[in-house]
Amino acid sequence: MATALPQMSMTSASAGQPPRPWRTLQACVDWLLAGPRPQPDDIHNELLQQRTNKTKTLVVAVAASLLIASLSAALTGAAWAYAWVLAEIALGSTRISLMMRALAKAKRDRRAPVNVAPIWAGLTSVVLISAGCYQCVASGIMPLILMAGIGLANLVGGIASRNAGTPRYGILLICILTLPFAVATLLSPVPFLFIIGLQTPVYTAGMIFLLLENHKILLDLYHSERNNRLMAHHDLLTGLPNRALNQKLFARMLDGPWPDAATTSKLTVFCVDLDGFKGVNDRFGHAAGDAVLVAVAKRLRDSVRDADVVCRIGGDEFVILLPDVTDHEATTVAQRIIARVAEPFEFEPAARVGASIGLASAPRDGVTADELLSAADRAMYEAKRRGKGAFVIHADTVEAATLVPEATAFLPAPRVAARA
Numbered sequence: 001m002a003t004a005l006p007q008m009s010m011t012s013a014s015a016g017q018p019p020r021p022w023r024t025l026q027a028c029v030d031w032l033l034a035g036p037r038p039q040p041d042d043i044h045n046e047l048l049q050q051r052t053n054k055t056k057t058l059v060v061a062v063a064a065s066l067l068i069a070s071l072s073a074a075l076t077g078a079a080w081a082y083a084w085v086l087a088e089i090a091l092g093s094t095r096i097s098l099m100m101r102a103l104a105k106a107k108r109d110r111r112a113p114v115n116v117a118p119i120w121a122g123l124t125s126v127v128l129i130s131a132g133c134y135q136c137v138a139s140g141i142m143p144l145i146l147m148a149g150i151g152l153a154n155l156v157g158g159i160a161s162r163n164a165g166t167p168r169y170g171i172l173l174i175c176i177l178t179l180p181f182a183v184a185t186l187l188s189p190v191p192f193l194f195i196i197g198l199q200t201p202v203y204t205a206g207m208i209f210l211l212l213e214n215h216k217i218l219l220d221l222y223h224s225e226r227n228n229r230l231m232a233h234h235d236l237l238t239g240l241p242n243r244a245l246n247q248k249l250f251a252r253m254l255d256g257p258w259p260d261a262a263t264t265s266k267l268t269v270f271c272v273d274l275d276g277f278k279g280v281n282d283r284f285g286h287a288a289g290d291a292v293l294v295a296v297a298k299r300l301r302d303s304v305r306d307a308d309v310v311c312r313i314g315g316d317e318f319v320i321l322l323p324d325v326t327d328h329e330a331t332t333v334a335q336r337i338i339a340r341v342a343e344p345f346e347f348e349p350a351a352r353v354g355a356s357i358g359l360a361s362a363p364r365d366g367v368t369a370d371e372l373l374s375a376a377d378r379a380m381y382e383a384k385r386r387g388k389g390a391f392v393i394h395a396d397t398v399e400a401a402t403l404v405p406e407a408t409a410f411l412p413a414p415r416v417a418a419r420a
Contacts, residue, residue, distance in 0.1 A: 265327075268359060
């Protein structure tokens with residue numbers, strides 16, 4: 001039994017992984033679908049999904065290949081030509097069906113993983129067309145040879161357009177289509193047909209360069225769109241979500257089922273305002289003030305969970321969204337934030353700031369973004385009124401003008417946390 005245990009352990013460890021040949025094949029596919037340079041995940045996914053928007057080009061390509069196969073059967077009457085027609089009908093309908101499914105999936109969720117089935121179907125189709133066009137040249141029928149050449153030129157142009165997001169895959173398809181045709185024309189006994197074979201590699205290189213140019217244009221477009229989204233929804237100084245994105249995050253976090261436990265809130269909101277920040281700006285200048293905001297933003301992110309969101313809504317004001325936390329967990333986070341923000345900065349130890357925090361929780365203090373922000377904001381101003389460097393928990397009976405004068409301490413002095 002002692003010798004069997006290691007074998008069982010090795011077997012169980014490898015049971016959850018696919019076989020090595022499949023992993024190797026998957027690695028090849030991943031490389032084939034990648035671009036010349038690594039891209040952020042969202043850009044990479046957009047490039048992969050770009051093929052799904054070219055349905056008209058795909059329909060034309062399927063029709064063109066079916067036309068070549070049909071004319072080959074009509075002119076030669078050969079068995080290979082009729083087999084090509086049947087294969088084109090089956091494969092073409094499959095490709096269109098797969099593409100329509102991929103398009104519907106992309107419309108539902110742009111973040112969904114890309115289906116590789118259309119990739120394999122496209123590769124199979126190109127191999128089939130290339131073999132058929134080789135046979136067209138081998139038949140020696142000049143009209144059929146010219147038709148095959150024109151059809152290949154049409155298909156290569158469509159590939160350069162449809163596969164701009166996946167240039168390695170597109171280059172492979174172009175080479176599979178054109179190079180066997182070039183070899184066939186070079187070896188053909190038809191007089192002067194070798195001229196087409198000499199011209200085909202030049203045409204292939206030109207279409208590859210066009211594909212790469214299309215890829216660069218598409219990449220620049222997606223990067224511009226990504227930068228515009230970041231500028232519209234993120235603070236340019238700290239990189240945190242801004243007020244506009246904060247509203248969308250509120251709606252997303254308040255959506256869905258609410259927790260059953262009475263001690264857990266659906267969403268807890270912190271309104272955080274920096275104490276002494278104006279003095280830092282006046283004494284050390286705006287450059288130092290910007291550096292403080294960047295450092296504070298990092299400290300806030302480091303003080304919360306991965307599921308929590310830190311937003312900068314303007315000036316030295318921040319909003320933190322904490323889904324599914326208890327009051328005890330929220331107060332622990334508030335204590336940690338106050339302690340971290342009060343630490344000196346390495347770039348300017350004399351530039352010291354603090355944090356006053358107001359807490360509001362759903363559903364106790366409201367069920368909408370406006371209600372929660374208003375409650376947390378009133379609690380934050382009460383924390384400032386009571387001496388700063390503290391957090392105040394909003395109460396159900398808060399009056400907008402006076403709040404609740406009684407305070408219950410949660411932290412030892414000088415950091416006093418109270419329920420307003």
